[in-house]
Amino acid sequence: NAGVMQNPRHLVRRRGQEARLRCSPMKGHSHVYWYRQLPEEGLKFMVYLQKENIIDESGMPKERFSAEFPKEGPSILRIQQVVRGDSAAYFCASYGGLSAEAFFGQGTRLTVV
């Protein structure tokens, strides 16, 4: 049973470019959370999605950031016109909804140069 898969593991973007981060949840899971982590800090909630629905995006900046979880395929976190402050590790977690336990991927480390 494959775990939560995130890709790419490392992503380097120049200021102003777009970053696309992908998350494939565990098989059978239809709920995905995205979190952001700065070095030596905790995980800060960004957005919570179910298939084809955004449930809670209260932690995601209104500008430049968007997220989707289509009926088919992975969840995508998109950051447009990246700035240096977007450099961080981005983690997604999935869970099945019946159990409250969330399983995390290995993260995507975004570096904006």
Place this chain on the structure above:
Amino acid sequence: GESVGLHLPTLSVQEGDNSIINCAYSNSASDYFIWYKQESGKGPQFIIDIRSNMDKRQGQRVTVLLNKTVKHLSLQIAATQPGDSAVYFCAEKQSGSARQLTFGSGTQLTVLP
């Protein structure tokens, strides 16, 4: 209110000693709590969970204690080993609600030889 993750507190213990990591949570409506371990460069890994109808739960070498009166959670690790060195986070959630899993500030555990 939300727990805020800031700069990490640290705990150093001798190999073989017991470790106790503490966490204060903020939402009195939370009824499900999880401890995660995060090693450098990796995603958070589930360790143990506890529901609010319990005060204590034991796993292999780990015990979680929950004090709802003061909204405090602790993780006890018996006979700490070098492989236990990591950052430990507690997380809280209201089961059955769409609210996100909220993380507390982590603790960096260092096991000394």
